[in-house]
Amino acid sequence: MNAAKRYEMFVRFRAANPHPVTELEYTTPFELLIAVLLSAQATDVGVNKATRKLYPVANTPQAILDMGEEELKTYIQTIGLYKTKGKNVIATCKILVEKHGGEVPQDRESLEELPGVGRKTANVVLNTAFGQPTMAVDTHIFRVSNRTGLAPGKNVDIVEQKLLKFVPKEFLHDAHHWLILHGRYTCKARKPECWNCMQVDLCDYRAKTLAPASV
Numbered sequence: 001m002n003a004a005k006r007y008e009m010f011v012r013f014r015a016a017n018p019h020p021v022t023e024l025e026y027t028t029p030f031e032l033l034i035a036v037l038l039s040a041q042a043t044d045v046g047v048n049k050a051t052r053k054l055y056p057v058a059n060t061p062q063a064i065l066d067m068g069e070e071e072l073k074t075y076i077q078t079i080g081l082y083k084t085k086g087k088n089v090i091a092t093c094k095i096l097v098e099k100h101g102g103e104v105p106q107d108r109e110s111l112e113e114l115p116g117v118g119r120k121t122a123n124v125v126l127n128t129a130f131g132q133p134t135m136a137v138d139t140h141i142f143r144v145s146n147r148t149g150l151a152p153g154k155n156v157d158i159v160e161q162k163l164l165k166f167v168p169k170e171f172l173h174d175a176h177h178w179l180i181l182h183g184r185y186t187c188k189a190r191k192p193e194c195w196n197c198m199q200v201d202l203c204d205y206r207a208k209t210l211a212p213a214s215v
Contacts, residue, residue: 036124
């Protein structure tokens, strides 16, 4: 995919969805951080169901610490790997209170020091909560980048660096959301809806499905 096609791809994304947002529900950077931490190997829908019950009761680091790990688990037990995630949430809250005054830090190094927070989670928080032009490469973005030819790479780190290089700067802040949504609802893993795709003429994918599957 050349530069002209890349630019046109994001022009189309912007025209269809000028202000993309995460599907995780949150009102503060801390709520977003916890939601993203809980979302590993889980759906946004499942995380939202849990946090809708949790956040009205405890939505600050100190409040969750006061709640304690065992009670926290009762709110998140419907989420995969909830026991490990519960331990990480408590440990993260402790660090936020002790080292950051209960606030979510706005730099990658400090975020990645939090238990359960890797580069992808840090990128989501930096982008969505603090407006930084980062690229959180999840399975959807990795697939779309490789399948379309937008930014092919053998691993998420290579794809991230290529996206940061290839995506035009004016689109970089929102590109993460557009690509996730495109991978989640159109450029699906098993049955991509090429016949329903706004980017079909720009995409390098050779095995395009040009008509919906027959019923």
